[in-house]
Amino acid sequence: MPRPLWTGAISFGLVSIPIKVVSATEDHAIRFHQVHLEDMGRVRTRKICAIDDEVVPQEEIGKGYELTKDELVTVTDEELDEMPLPTAKAIEIVAFVDADSIDPIRISDSYYLAIDGQVAAKPYTLLRKALERSDKVAVAKFAWHNRERLGLLRVRDDAIVLHAMRWPDEIR
Template identity: 65%
Template sequence: MPRPLWNGAISFGPVTIPVKLMGATEDRSVRFHQVHTEDLGRVRVRKYCEAEDREVSAGEIGKGFEVSKDTLVAVTDEELEKMPLPTAKAIEIVAFVPAASIDPVRLSGDSYFLQYDGQVAVEPYVLIARALTRNTKVAVAKLAWHGRERLVLLRVRDGALVAHVLKWDDEVRDPSELASKDAKVTDSEIDEALLLVESGPGSVK
């Protein structure tokens, strides 16, 4: 398994389960380098400072937050670490909900395995995993990571807990304007479409 990306604990009620978080997927896509077509020389991206019109090194680059147009405030990693996030070292479960109630559009695509951390965590880890499996529900939790609080969905896969990062409500766009309000569809046409769905490739009876 890959090295842990985060250490903390799952927390709900009086229960605390020390866990490690690690990547659940790996990128197998083919990667290409940018090259100069004349001689196949590698094309490099260099970072320039607009104010001084010169190239800067990685050690000179920091973070800046735009408070208004053309006005930036410097923010350091130390300041981000000190932000008073209640879930700084915890995956705080806030609700248990039916899996079908989670809109897939809210899944960000980032998934992580949670591994119990130490023997003391084994029993409560297995307990919550089996409870979720038997109840067919998923857990919604908050997790602070990289200076911001994230929403995650916890579910069970082959006995292991998996965390899927979710989008917050205000990060999901309203699709209502995309739906046509003028199309006239009859019940018989819907029935025909259902037959196609039920008899289509890969359909399971």
């Protein structure tokens, strides 16, 4: 089994099921490097400051949020880590809906949810069977990379799958 990408819990009501998230897909795309055709040297991407046209080393690069066209505010990793995300370590189920009510264009990456410890086996199986028998899927919120996301839980074979979803305003 692949290495877990995230650990947390599925939660709804008073139920909390410890889980591990593992990628459900593999990327087999061929990757190319850019090369200088004369001597086959790798061509690198350099980070250049737009103001002084100088190469900027990684340790001098931060994050900035654009308030207006001419005004940026810096944001540190520490500030992002301190932001309260209610779904920081939980996949919080917010609704159960019919599977055909979800537009497939909203579905993004897929991940298997595996139990994290034997204590999670029974409630995990109970949720999986309930989803299976009802022909429903669960709409959930979860936080990943300091950003709250929307997700869809559905059953595939003997596993619960989390599909990351796009928010409505991300669809053209």
